[in-house]
Amino acid sequence: MxxxxxxxxxxxxxxxxxxxxxxxxxxxxxxxxxxxxxxxxxxxxxxxxxxxxxxxxxxxxxxxxxxxxxxxxxxxxxxxxxxxxxxxxxxxxxxxxxxxxxxxxxxxxxxxxxxxxxxxxxxxxxxxxxxxxxxxxxxxxxxxxxxxxxxxxxxSGVAGGNFFIFAKEQMCALTAAENAVAAIQHVEGAITPFTAGVVSSGSKVGSKKYKFMHATTNERFCPTLRDKVEGSAIPEGVHAVYEVVIDGVSEEAVKKAMRAGIKAAVKVPGLVKISAGNFEGKLGKYQFRLKEVLGL
Amino acid sequence: MxxxxxxxxxxxxxxxxxxxxxxxxxxxxxxxxxxxxxxxxxxxxxxxxxxxxxxxxxxxxxxxxxxxxxxxxxxxxxxxxxxxxxxxxxxxxxxxxxxxxxxxxxxxxxxxxxxxxxxxxxxxxxxxxxxxxxxxxxxxxxxxxxxxxxxxxxxSGVAGGNFFIFAKEQMCALTAAENAVAAIQHVEGAITPFTAGVVSSGSKVGSKKYKFMHATTNERFCPTLRDKVEGSAIPEGVHAVYEVVIDGVSEEAVKKAMRAGIKAAVKVPGLVKISAGNFEGKLGKYQFRLKEVLGL
Amino acid sequence: MxxxxxxxxxxxxxxxxxxxxxxxxxxxxxxxxxxxxxxxxxxxxxxxxxxxxxxxxxxxxxxxxxxxxxxxxxxxxxxxxxxxxxxxxxxxxxxxxxxxxxxxxxxxxxxxxxxxxxxxxxxxxxxxxxxxxxxxxxxxxxxxxxxxxxxxxxxSGVAGGNFFIFAKEQMCALTAAENAVAAIQHVEGAITPFTAGVVSSGSKVGSKKYKFMHATTNERFCPTLRDKVEGSAIPEGVHAVYEVVIDGVSEEAVKKAMRAGIKAAVKVPGLVKISAGNFEGKLGKYQFRLKEVLGL
Amino acid sequence: MxxxxxxxxxxxxxxxxxxxxxxxxxxxxxxxxxxxxxxxxxxxxxxxxxxxxxxxxxxxxxxxxxxxxxxxxxxxxxxxxxxxxxxxxxxxxxxxxxxxxxxxxxxxxxxxxxxxxxxxxxxxxxxxxxxxxxxxxxxxxxxxxxxxxxxxxxxSGVAGGNFFIFAKEQMCALTAAENAVAAIQHVEGAITPFTAGVVSSGSKVGSKKYKFMHATTNERFCPTLRDKVEGSAIPEGVHAVYEVVIDGVSEEAVKKAMRAGIKAAVKVPGLVKISAGNFEGKLGKYQFRLKEVLGL
Known part of the structure; x- marks a missing residue:
């Protein structure tokens, strides 16, 4: 798509x-x-x-x-x-x-x-x-x-709506994320709780090296580790990934926010891909499929 | 002075x-x-x-x-x-x-x-x-x-450095407080921790009416209660008081911040008085006398 | 009213x-x-x-x-x-x-x-x-x-829609004028062309003293001259007057802008009066009566 | 260098x-x-x-x-x-x-x-x-x-001090230019007169096609024309170029501004090259060699 x-x-x-x-x-x-x-x-x-x-x-x-x-x-x-x-x-x-x-x-x-x-x-x-x-x-x-x-x-609302912005360079991903957050500011009933709405550090559950850690960096999503880890999720030519996390008063508010944010993000030159984060459906009550969110 | x-x-x-x-x-x-x-x-x-x-x-x-x-x-x-x-x-x-x-x-x-x-x-x-x-x-x-x-x-630093701005109208006190906070931003080692640096609600220890309250409004410093309470500290013609609270890495930093803040505040038209808050010297380790702070 | x-x-x-x-x-x-x-x-x-x-x-x-x-x-x-x-x-x-x-x-x-x-x-x-x-x-x-x-x-649009804000202190008039301008920003088809939308200097046609001047200060509207000139328009207790000037694509846009601006201005504490400027109907094609603009 | x-x-x-x-x-x-x-x-x-x-x-x-x-x-x-x-x-x-x-x-x-x-x-x-x-x-x-x-x-001051920022993507060049302008704001006696300090359109003297034009786009510096014109100055992989133009009260002020601006710009990820604009020394009284400006 x-x-x-x-x-x-x-x-x-x-x-x-x-x-x-x-x-x-x-x-x-x-x-x-x-x-x-x-x-x-x-x-x-x-x-x-x-x-x-x-x-x-x-x-x-x-x-x-x-x-x-x-x-x-x-x-x-x-x-x-x-x-x-x-x-x-x-x-x-x-x-x-x-x-x-x-x-x-x-x-x-x-x-x-x-x-x-x-x-x-x-x-x-x-x-x-x-x-x-x-x-x-x-x-x-x-x-x-x-x-x-x-x-x-x-x-009872919804926490953890999200999408990921993959871009050629860090400044492309950053501007796209900023624009996404600005667009979401117009959506009633939805917030982007992270600093200025943008998340820079993705995590995986647990740790391979430090057993006392509950969560550590998700190496598959680190552009600087692309050639050093197996199964990297970073496409060629991508040098930065940012995530926008959304909490909303309802599923509808989160959906609207995701749509507004993604539509604003893709206008920025240098973007490569939009994705979203999940636990294969095992943990969360709500699912927001990008296809539906965007009506594609 | x-x-x-x-x-x-x-x-x-x-x-x-x-x-x-x-x-x-x-x-x-x-x-x-x-x-x-x-x-x-x-x-x-x-x-x-x-x-x-x-x-x-x-x-x-x-x-x-x-x-x-x-x-x-x-x-x-x-x-x-x-x-x-x-x-x-x-x-x-x-x-x-x-x-x-x-x-x-x-x-x-x-x-x-x-x-x-x-x-x-x-x-x-x-x-x-x-x-x-x-x-x-x-x-x-x-x-x-x-x-x-x-x-x-x-x-070990210093918490609770402060001064009070008494003004004819709320907007005079507000602009003066804003300018004080902006000036203190240039002083190294000092912050104004309250919202945008300005405190709108002064308190007294305990309560006269609600025994379960540890602190309640200091009615003597409320302009709207000037004619309703005994011993009001509000001079005639004053309709608003704001406080700027300062934390610093040292006594010197707090002193510099108080000086910079007060000097900026008094430039604003409509100010009536600058004061400071204390517990008659009974509770705090540090005292900042306005006279000394300002070199008057 | x-x-x-x-x-x-x-x-x-x-x-x-x-x-x-x-x-x-x-x-x-x-x-x-x-x-x-x-x-x-x-x-x-x-x-x-x-x-x-x-x-x-x-x-x-x-x-x-x-x-x-x-x-x-x-x-x-x-x-x-x-x-x-x-x-x-x-x-x-x-x-x-x-x-x-x-x-x-x-x-x-x-x-x-x-x-x-x-x-x-x-x-x-x-x-x-x-x-x-x-x-x-x-x-x-x-x-x-x-x-x-x-x-x-x-x-063909309209230039020179306006209203005047009389306030007790300069900071009251200033905040009220700022809020008026901010409200007018939401009205389509209207601008406030002066610096940040606010005019600080009112003028009269010609000069009493300097014959080469086409326009000079309107002393009747100067708070500091209140007790020095005859026929001062400054009410007792007023220390500042600001004007908001509006240009619009139509009479309707100017009217909406005046209404939005005045409604925002009067919310600010310390205001005394709202007025408007005219040449007794002798010069301009358009008239905006405050009574009608505000529906009073 | x-x-x-x-x-x-x-x-x-x-x-x-x-x-x-x-x-x-x-x-x-x-x-x-x-x-x-x-x-x-x-x-x-x-x-x-x-x-x-x-x-x-x-x-x-x-x-x-x-x-x-x-x-x-x-x-x-x-x-x-x-x-x-x-x-x-x-x-x-x-x-x-x-x-x-x-x-x-x-x-x-x-x-x-x-x-x-x-x-x-x-x-x-x-x-x-x-x-x-x-x-x-x-x-x-x-x-x-x-x-x-x-x-x-x-x-008598100096107009037209300048440098060019070549970057992989438009957002890299833009952020670098913004940072350069912000750094120059701290240099006394120097301004960046263009909109927000950044120039997006470079020109050549005259026109090849429209004889009535005194200046037209400098096609050699247009990334989208890289493969369509002879002698393009755009390196491979560069998708945007911005110029920062500086006016100063003195040669020294312009030099300081160029140095501060370039040093700030190169901190941004995704930059490829810094250059400067001249007329081969034929038109202007002043020359600012990047090597000297930066002490390289």
Whole structure:
């Protein structure tokens, strides 16, 4: 298969269930909303070594926010509901509540809700009011008043949607990955939790040499090892591979994000192949076949 | 006292010892170095509710980095050495190692060092080489090779340097705080760990109403409560207060940062007063008197 | 009248006919499209002293551009068709054609078209092809191939739509003006040609003191002269006024832009009043009454 | 010759005398100083088709500006002194004077000075004062007061310093060129006037096919024509070439800029060769031999 002259491998991405929450952060301007969203979703690339996965879903215009100010939607993901609750309290409480000019609202309609009780900080000076038809708390602080909802919808979403970009040179793969991530920013309900959305290091389970390691570099996907290992997956002329990993509120959101990302990536000169990562269908609940995702 | 027409209160900031590490992140360009630095230092405003305090120290030109590429120095702070070690492994391993085009080097000369052993990920394909006179590991990954040092200096630094900006209107306080933080970005060895460097919510110890709360809003510093509480610290005509909190590798670094920050802040029209926060000298090991800091 | 607690003066903006062209610039990523758009529309605040008025209309997603790449729509405005043609040739030829990874397409459907014949630069090596259903030239250059349409629609548009922001302090007026400009960026067919969209210096026709000057400061609108001149238009407590000037492809576009801008501005704390500038209806063909624009 | 494994052609850049002025723009923050600098230097890539060449020289910290605020130094270049004077008046008067929170100061010590008499706009309300030891005018405007010097040093500088980046793929050449331009931003007294500093279209004098054209594409430097023209200068495996053009206040500044730019460029993976453009020494007064520039 091909898309804009780039080979599309006939394979699939394999993904997993994860608990997802989503918050709308507003601020006096888009710049501040973004600063806050970045701090609140930082140190959140992978649940393997970070307290949670987290990322910026999308920019919100004034028309899309409860208080009519510029905003950013963020998503926080954790395998367990309790862990997610703790992360919501930590990230919203420490990185948004303390930040200049911000307000926070629930960004996910769901039957189940997690409490984030910030109003006690008001020590009795807080009060309830309505903003954009929502019941919120107004908490007096140094900067003025902080506005927040206290219940956040939680849903079962999808973690680990992905695709791989094989390119002739590192800068081609990088620009393609950047463009893919930029395109995914427009897809509602999907984040790319890794740093700037791009993963540079692929892993295999376990280790051949260091028995104490649970995961080590996947030598078959290392361009510099192409001629040194057996069964290299690196085609001739490929000098870099990047992966884009996607978490979404639903299968549909992940699918849309994969499609938008791949379509943006293949526009960049120097691409060789798009592929996807799976465990042969043995581990994950969800499968996203590139053929279907792209309608090829 | 006055500086550029703005009242400087004759008081002091009270600060505490903390363990500090510092890493130099380089990348193919400044933009990527910054993206990585933001992810690696996110969710790091305060040890009260974040896994550590963390922030961007300063941009590094190609001349200032071991590999001659653009870079960013970051700092990570934790009260305990073990906690700091764990945070280094988590933040560098998950947010920098996995990121596109990056390398990491130690950024703090110190007798004591913490190990961050990433090379095992190479599963035997890794090898040692020298970069900029430093012994590093080169680890084959999908994007090419990842370069890193494995020992990071740790020192006793200073947490909680601070100053307060009182302004007529919220936007005056905000711009002044932004400018202060931008100026502190040029001071080596100092970070402003809160979101974009600015704190909007001041707290007092304990609560008058909610006995289960360890800290609640400091009503004396809330402009909207000025006429509702006794002993308000808000001068007439002040509608917003922001705090800039500083962590540094040394007392000298914190002092320089406070000076640079305050000097930048007072240039902004609409400021009323600069002050600082302390516990009457009862809790912290370090005191930074504004008079001395500013040479007034 | 009031909007979100800010006084809206019952007055109108007076505007003029101007010839408008619009180009779609695409590039390998949004960052480059923006860089190019900025260069191509620079030195373009006012036809009084610049070769033309020019500005960025809006960002375009890949779905909105002929070649499926990220893009930016720009507008160029001149009182005369010949002047506009010359400016198109100069700005597109020198700032877009020479720039990395770019393509240019016509961005305005109109009966009348202006030729911008860049293909002769190809010296016979150029060739025609179709991109997104449009007939374009492909011109071999050092960076690869440059793609362009050669006919640009020209229409009679509207110049000088405007509103004024009166605020307590300069930073309030500035943030409000910034937010207004950011909101107008989402309105298709409208630009804010002044530097970052904001005008800091209002003028009156002629001079009281310097007879050789055609325009001088409008002292009635200078906050620092409030107590020194008769008939000051500056309300008590106002320390800064900024104007946002709008050019549009149509009356409707200007009206939408004024509405979006004012609605964004009044969200900022510290605003006192929104007004608009006119010549008592004596000079301009178009009038935009704030009452109608805002539906008050 | 080689630098970091990249071939350096043993050739030279040929450059020309030009008149240069330099202005220091300050603003309430770096962001506004940059916005203003961009507008004031836009539509300024080449004197061939733009009213002048213009660009951003470097960011200035508060310590480096007369008024202790953040700033940006810009340069404006024109072959004739009269043309330069007109451009200074137009660009500073229309793009800086009208802009929010700005001040302008002379940025070039020189015996000869050009007048930019903005103070008449004050209509008698303006007054003189001293800022940072300089005599300036304070002009009341809507936003507050505009501060400016009125005499700008003019010198004979150097236009057309340059180097060429040959790369395997377009994205390699682009990233290398971006990094070169970023490095040159740190060199005082040098600008890269083209869009974002990068030139995508090289030209030859005259035309083979269109006799009315003074310059057309240099087919020998077009990668897509490599196999179609005789004497192609494109090495095998090269798919993109970008040029960085430099104007400087002196030969030394241009030399430093070329060195900084090339050293930054060769760090990017996928580069093949660095060269430079000349007219065999027949046209330009200045020659910059790569060997000497780089100390090879």
């Amino acid at each position: 091909e898309l804009e002259g780039v080979e599309i491998e006939d394979t699939f991405a394999e993904a997993f269930p994860i608990k997802v929450a989503r918050a709308l952060i507003t601020a006096v301007n888009e710049r501040w909303a973004m600063e806050v969203a970045r701090e609140a979703t930082g140190f959140g690339t992978s649940v393997i070594g970070c307290p949670s996965e987290a990322g910026i879903d999308k920019l919100l215009t004034a028309e899309e926010t409860p208080d009519g100010r510029p905003g950013v939607a963020i998503m926080i993901c954790h395998f367990k509901k309790d862990g997610l609750k703790e992360q919501l309290i930590g990230r919203l409480g420490q990185c948004v509540f303390t930040a200049a000019t911000t307000a926070i609202f629930n960004g996910l309609e769901a039957e189940e809700k997690l409490p984030v009780k910030l109003h006690f900080f008001g020590d009795g000076y807080e009060y309830e009011k309505a903003v954009g038809g929502r019941k919120v708390w107004a908490i007096p602080i140094m900067g003025g008043e902080f506005i927040c909802e206290e219940e956040y919808g939680v849903k | 006055e500086l550029e027409g703005v009242e400087i209160e004759d008081t002091f900031a009270e600060a505490f010892p903390i363990k500090v590490a510092r890493a130099l992140i380089t990348a193919v360009n400044e933009r990527w170095a910054m993206e990585v630095a933001r992810e690696a230092t996110g969710f790091g405003t305060s040890v009260i509710g974040c896994p550590s305090e963390a922030g961007i120290d300063k941009l590094l030109t190609a001349e200032e980095t071991p590999d001659g590429r653009p870079g960013v120095a970051i700092m990570i702070c934790h009260f305990k050495k073990d906690g700091l070690k764990e945070q280094l492994i988590g933040r560098l391993g998950q947010c920098v190692f996995t990121a596109a085009t990056t390398a990491i080097f130690n950024g703090l000369e110190a007798e004591e060092k913490l190990p961050v052993k990433l090379h095992f990920f190479g599963d035997g394909y890794e090898y040692e080489k020298a970069v900029g006179g430093r012994k590093v590991w080169a680890i084959p990954i999908m994007g090419g090779e990842f370069i890193c040092e494995e020992e990071y200096g740790v020192k | 009031e909007l979100e607690g800010v006084e809206i003066e019952d007055t109108f903006a007076e505007a003029f006919p101007i010839k408008v062209a619009r180009a779609l610039i695409t590039a390998v990523n949004e960052r480059w499209a923006m860089e190019v758009a900025r260069e191509a529309t620079g030195f373009g605040t006012s036809v009084i002293g610049c070769p033309s008025e020019a500005g960025i209309d809006k960002l375009l997603t890949a779905e909105e551009t002929p070649d499926g790449r990220p893009g930016v729509a720009i507008m160029i405005c001149h009182f005369k068709k010949d002047g506009l043609k010359e400016q198109l040739i100069g700005r597109l030829g020198q700032c877009v054609f020479t720039a990395a990874t770019t393509a240019i397409f016509n961005g305005l459907e109109a009966e009348e078209k202006l030729p911008v014949k860049l293909h002769f630069f190809g010296d016979g090596y150029e060739y025609e092809k179709a991109v997104g259903g449009r007939k374009v030239w492909a011109i071999p250059i050092m960076g690869g191939e440059f793609i362009c349409e050669e006919e640009y629609g020209v229409k | 080689e630098l970091e494994g990249v071939e350096i052609e043993d050739t030279f850049a040929e450059a020309f005398p030009i008149k240069v002025a330099r202005a220091l723009i300050t603003a309430v923050n770096e962001r506004w100083a940059m916005e203003v600098a961009r507008e004031a230097t836009g539509f300024g890539t080449s004197v061939i088709g733009c009213p002048s060449e213009a660009g951003i020289d470097k960011l200035l910290t508060a310590e480096e500006t007369p008024d202790g605020r953040p700033g940006v130094a810009i340069m404006i270049c024109h072959f004739k002194k009269d043309g330069l004077k007109e451009q200074l008046i137009g660009r500073l008067g229309q793009c800086v004077f009208t802009a929010a929170t700005t001040a302008i100061f002379n940025g070039l010590e020189a015996e000869e000075k050009l007048p930019v008499k903005l103070h008449f706009f004050g209509d008698g309300y303006e007054y003189e004062k001293a800022v940072g030891g300089r005599k300036v005018w304070a002009i009341p405007i809507m936003g507050g007061e505009f501060i400016c010097e009125e005499e700008y040093g003019v010198k």
